[in-house]
Amino acid sequence: MFCDYNYSLSIKLKNSMAKQITTLSIFLASPSDVSNERSIVKEVINDLNQSYLKVLNLNFELLSWENSTFPSFGEYPQDVINKQIGDDYDIFLGILWSRFGTPTNKAESGTIEEFERANARRLKNEQLEICFYFKTDPIDPYKINFEQFQKIKNFKDSLPQLGGYYWEFNSQNFIKTLRDHLIKISQKWLLKPNIVQSQISLKETATKQSKIIEVEDEGIYDIFENMNELFQNATNALNNFSDLTNSHSALVNNYTKQLDNIPDDFKARKRIINNFSENLTEYCVKSKEKFSDIKLNLDLTIGKFEKFYKIYPEIHNNDNAIGFQTMILGFDHIIESIPTMGNGISGFLNAVKQMPRMTTELNRSKKLMIDTLEPFLNYLYSIEQSFILLKRNGSNLLNNLPK
Structure with missing residues (x-):
């Protein structure tokens, strides 16, 4: 997990006369080969919002291309997603497995462009949490794209040089791993x-x-x-x-x-x-x-x-x-x-x-x-x-x- 333990200035306070609910927004970035994990992220967030976070007056809001974008035109396709998602999120959550993604006008893939935008915010001392996960499940040999796989390896190897600490997972432990990490993030936020x-x-x-x-x-x-x-x-x-x-x-x-x-x-x-x-x-x-x-x-x-x-x-x-x-x-x-x-x-x-x-x-x-x-x-x-x-x-x- 590549993490910078800061917290976003974009934290929203939803005012209520009864109580204050604080929302932390999570931007989910990944290629299409981890669709199952994307669904799990949504399920874990919904579960935490209804249980653990509820008693803390916290709420996670998921931002993703499935739920937060609509058809439109821009400089290039990824530019449309960038503008509609925006940079007003508190946690960047990236996942890679067998596909690196399609190149964009500015990066080797849409996921990497999204990561680079988030990391640029971090380097400007903006308060942002960046977490990157790599799936380790075996890949069907007949479906392996060695060029894509090598790009994933190169990117993974580059994260420590950026000061990052990533996390590896498999299908059996991803739910528990993600839940534990999101709880820890909420606890760190509470220390502010x-x-x-x-x-x-x-x-x-x-x-x-x-x-x-x-x-x-x-x-x-x-x-x-x-x-x-x-x-x-x-x-x-x-x-x-x-x-x-x-x-x-x-x-x-x-x-x-x-x-x-x-x-x-x-x-x-x-x-x-x-x-x-x-x-x-x-x-x-x-x-x-x-x-x-x-x-x-x-x-x-x-x-x-x-x-x-x-x-x-x-x-x-x-x-x-x-x-x-x-x-x-x-x-x-x-x-x-x-x-x-x-x-x-x-x-x-x-x-x-x-x-x-x-x-x-x-x-x-x-x-x-x-x-x-x-x-x-x-x-x-x-x-x-x-x-x-x-x-x-x-x-x-x-x-x-x-x-």
């Missing part, structure tokens, strides 16, 4: 903090616009209504995050037991570890989404309470004071639950940190987990102090008002 943060920021903005409208002449009952809703949302989000952490932390023991049962089977142990790594990645992605919900609702809750404190003296009486005191005591739930949650998250994080560097996938998942949870823990402890201060200020306000 700026993209993940942009998803969180977009979601925060959408939620703020849809749920809470800040206005200067907001009355105390409006504030109180929004405040209660935000406080309940924050409590639910904290509980959901705690449940998520507990369910995934239990997996550590489960996978440890599985490894203990097969101490001498290297391949089986690696498979178990990589499955666990996928679970960690899934946990991190879900955590980032829940973190954004928690932070948004808690930050807005504090802002609403501060506004409430400023206006409350205008309506203060003994009956209101009882309700106000009850509301302040409600802060205790947040103040008491944050340390418990923080300890659970820290325990899970430390358990994963202590795992040996057993596979590349595990090491990447550990890094993603550290980058995800450590900022969240810092936020939790700071917000705990904010609520302690909020409770103290509320109590002081009540004590200083007329009885």
Whole structure:
């Protein structure tokens, strides 16, 4: 597999008030002799979109001459395909077997011209993943075109000189190989903090616009209504995050037991570890989404309470004071639950940190987990102090008002 581990600036974010779906487009390039593999690529992408990628809010979009082009005229036939496919894709996936392809005006074949266009983008430091596969199944001796076969060999030999690492496969292992590689590509993409943060920021903005409208002449009952809703949302989000952490932390023991049962089977142990790594990645992605919900609702809750404190003296009486005191005591739930949650998250994080560097996938998942949870823990402890201060200020306000 010839790969340049960068990611495209052309990543599209499909905005939704409910969630953000990020689409990575894959351009499939090959001659016609690997039509079966082209169908497999489509099937694997569809399967991943409906399963593994769905929980990560990711989506693969397949670009190919079968699905993405139409009859037209250009400088030459391949030029038509080039213009209709365009260069706005994130992953180039090339496959060769027995045919090199038909020469074009600019390259030895259409597939090679498509590769050269992709590689030119890579050399310009554009963020692009290039993966090239070579099928190793035997070829019918009566159908071998030795000139084509030699061109394939020459091209294959040239890839390492370009800095490329290609992958060989056969018909029996192509589905699993392709699926594993596409999952790894999605995991590498998830390690880009700026993209993940942009998803969180977009979601925060959408939620703020849809749920809470800040206005200067907001009355105390409006504030109180929004405040209660935000406080309940924050409590639910904290509980959901705690449940998520507990369910995934239990997996550590489960996978440890599985490894203990097969101490001498290297391949089986690696498979178990990589499955666990996928679970960690899934946990991190879900955590980032829940973190954004928690932070948004808690930050807005504090802002609403501060506004409430400023206006409350205008309506203060003994009956209101009882309700106000009850509301302040409600802060205790947040103040008491944050340390418990923080300890659970820290325990899970430390358990994963202590795992040996057993596979590349595990090491990447550990890094993603550290980058995800450590900022969240810092936020939790700071917000705990904010609520302690909020409770103290509320109590002081009540004590200083007329009885």
